[in-house]
Amino acid sequence: MAQIPLSSQPSRSRIILFSLVAATIIWLFNELNKDGYTLRVQYPINLTYNDSLYIPITPLPKSVSATLTGNGWMLLRKSLSFTVSPVQYPILNPLATQTLNPAALTAIMHEQVKDVRISNVMLDVNRLDFEERMIKTTVLRVDSAGLQLSPRFVVSSFINLRPTTVTFDGPTSLVSDIADTILVRVPAQKIRGNYDEELPIRYPQSPLLKASTDRVFVSFEVAELFGNIPQTPPPPTEEKTTPTPKPKSDGKKSKKK
Incomplete structure (x- = not known):
């Protein structure tokens, strides 16, 4: 009995594998x-x-x-x-x-x-919860009372903000709680030079709430005072005066001659 050469066995295996794949594809299509x-x-x-x-x-x-x-x-x-x-x-x-x-x-x-x-x-999820959409524009202002300046230094210019407003868009329950004015706090302490920084805007964070911006540029100039700082004089005190007593009348009228 003749034997198949070893060199032809891999080719025969590939033919058999190809035939099986083709038959499977034909059956699947049918x-x-x-x-x-x-x-x-x-x-x-x-x-x-x-x-x-x-x-x-x-x-x-x-x-x-x-x-x-x-x-x-x-x-x-x-x-x-x-x-x-x-x-x-x-x-x-x-x-x-x-x-x-x-x-x-x-x-x-x-x-x-x-x-x-x-x-x-x-x-899978059959629960719907909608709210009315609300858009609100809020004014931005710097918390000037909270500025921490070095001694003898003062703010010598207008305090500039860019932008000056921020617009919020979201559900009414969130947007209505935002104040009409948001104070921007300057965190720097002992400021003794001109200030120009980008600061975050603090507002309630929620994935449902969108803001036109979440940061604001704040800038102002600072100057140092030289010489003696004039002190505000105390308000003048009112002197108490004793009223002059009026002469008492004896109740008699003078007679005309």
């Missing part, structure tokens, strides 16, 4: 072309609302769990969330909407998702 497959998937969803008037204060659901039934190829494509468009679910009155309606969501999915049948729609 199976995926069939209908009646069922697949449980996380389908992307996008909640639409008037974001110029309302803002969600809790995370919105990004997907729903649904059972899809249909062609194998179609189910494979639907299972890949990056290849399908999210279902658009409109919220007309966010302040009055606290949950999503599964029946309404199923009907919307039937309208927007084609080529498959949808059933058993379930939400």
